[in-house]
Amino acid sequence: MSIPRQAGKTYLVAAMVFAHCLIHAGSTVAWTAHHNKVMLEVFDSLKAVAGQPGVAPRVAKINSSAENRSIRFVNGSRIVMAARESGALRGVAKVSILVLDEAQILTSNAMSDMLPTQNQAAHPLTIMLGTPPRPKDPGEVFTAQRDAALAASKAGEPLEEATWIEFSAPADCETDDKEAWRKANPSYPKRTPLRAIRKLRRALTEDHFRREALGIWDDLSTPAVIPPHIWKGLADDRSKALSKLVLAIDVSPNREQAAVALAGLRDDELVHVELDESREGTGWIVDHVAARCAKNSIAAVVVDARSPASSLVRALRKAKIRVVTTNTDEMTDACADLVDACMNNELRHIAQPQLTLALNNARKRSIGERWAWNRKTAESDITPIVAATLAHWGVLSRKVRNTAAQRTGRRVMVL
Template identity: 40%
Template structure:
């Protein structure tokens, strides 16, 4: 294959999965032009990725809070990062950009590349106040105070920084503990963005978070996550299919040759070649219990529940927020679940449930007796709201029932981003002869737990018709 601008080759450079929040404009062209002025010329597929990364909503904020880019090694995803970092430093006024990688040598190599681009461009170099090259302190600071820091990830790296942009390279090795340290650094910024770039994880990688990002990205239901994936997909199995090689490697004909891939094909095992060159995830690598397609198929923006409904409450272990879910029968058949309220903290919960009880006269309010929300039972009871609690066995039954209802096409939702994200992040917690939703690290699945409990309460009528007898 030779370098070409034919429509056929440009089509092959587009990602197989491209789920991107809507945007009205993009700063991608500005970033591409700045990179070119520094001698960094982007391929068409890289320009597309940068356009989607820098898509803007009305008012100028990024359309994507999170951006995930999955592409095989040596295709040039580093150039996308470099162009984004240059633009953040010299165009967008990002006060702090943090570039982290799993290994220090990777972060250091990225620092040396961006340093070379700046050193060799007079217009950029003149705006630099200081370049730190000491081991572990690598970074660039402009005269206006804008900074770009490079670091290897750890449980504590990133704590204390209030960054505008977080670049998470080697995202296939991204422990939840590291995310717990890094994510809060963006909370106080007016227009933050997280960018994940990585490859398909090897068995030894800690890829739980990146797998969750993949699942949410493939589902295409998030309004704040852009997911770009160059791979033929898990359903594909012909390792010698040249077209699949091109689909998985947008730089084929630019940076990678067919001849080189042929040598890799001969040298690597089937599993390694599929993972490393073709970005094919193992079929058992899903991070979510609920299949993304099944959940998407049950989306109905017009769905609504008939009264009376059942309400349920859940709180994540860190108690940073709380979620109230509901479940009710639909006129068209099946069950409608919905996240009816979700806010930071827990101080608002009792008053909100009192208002909901008055407004919709539910059959019951359900809480998992073994979950973090159980601490609110006393307050709710004191406020005159009787609460139904589930045991560990009933919680397992609730999870299994919701799972079956989704698979059987009997449960419907309206596509709420918080609930979508919780569904995509859900994993299993094994019990003696069953399982329940697993809470891990900083992943908040309380919206899913809340609607699970609500649906279980609805199915358990009339035994759960506690409040209904009051009306």
């Protein structure tokens, strides 16, 4: 089951497993989560269910020790709690129902370790619960289940020995459309109030909110946004930016990679883009950009306000660097502008392998009727092309007023 956060999935599945335990004496249910903290939160919820007047007389004992967290019923059934990060279900056998919470970070190894616990059960049932995985999540098991369900649906055939249930807003919906929130979350707005969804909206990035609050999966099946032959045809190793010079910064979601790109106008009025620098981490960025600005006539440094790079804005401005931030609409404009420039032969680059690789690893992520860049896989680094996109936007944007003097000679940036 793919379902957004704060949608009541714990109580839904809890009702199912309690009913199973009460009807089928001697049953064992194992409820697992990846993180110990999540497992403890779920256990508190299950203990609350066990304390309900209609259930409490049928509960024999609740164990809350670190070694044994379980709910035992008078008829011999039990619910056992386990965290996958700490070894999960060692010594537990004949599991009738295996609940895999946080399925978006369920690895193949963890799955292979736990499934044998159901080998001796008469009618075993495995329930996966999760939100759409982030690009960096090890979500191969959960994703494979969804892919199988979509393939079966497309072929008009039933899914063999499985059911896939997905709560999500339409993939092309506006992020702030409250009707989309209602479609994605069956508990909104009665059980999950408007303020709770708004709190998530403020706390999460656009990508994370669409996954975790709206249940929208990333689409990784689409081809390259800019065909490789088009990009290759725009290469010019003698290209250089001479005016309207703009830098831009992007940082990966895990902050392990970052890139600075340059864009500017050539003498033929085409836009030149290039990767200035790409390194691990973020500690180098402010000093690097400050040095570039000190030696070159940089009109502005562009940063997307909703990206991980936004945390650098204060330090950049403290260093007397002119920073221009983009909002969601401007970011989607920037992506469309870059593609249009490539398809209309209005851009040049210098065939840098890192920039080309980043473009090849980039895909579209829908934001309403528009789109922004997304990573093809969890390992993909697209910071170079995102930074280049923002720099290209800066050259064309009225928001970035040109304060840079004309210059001639070699390219502004030398890698």
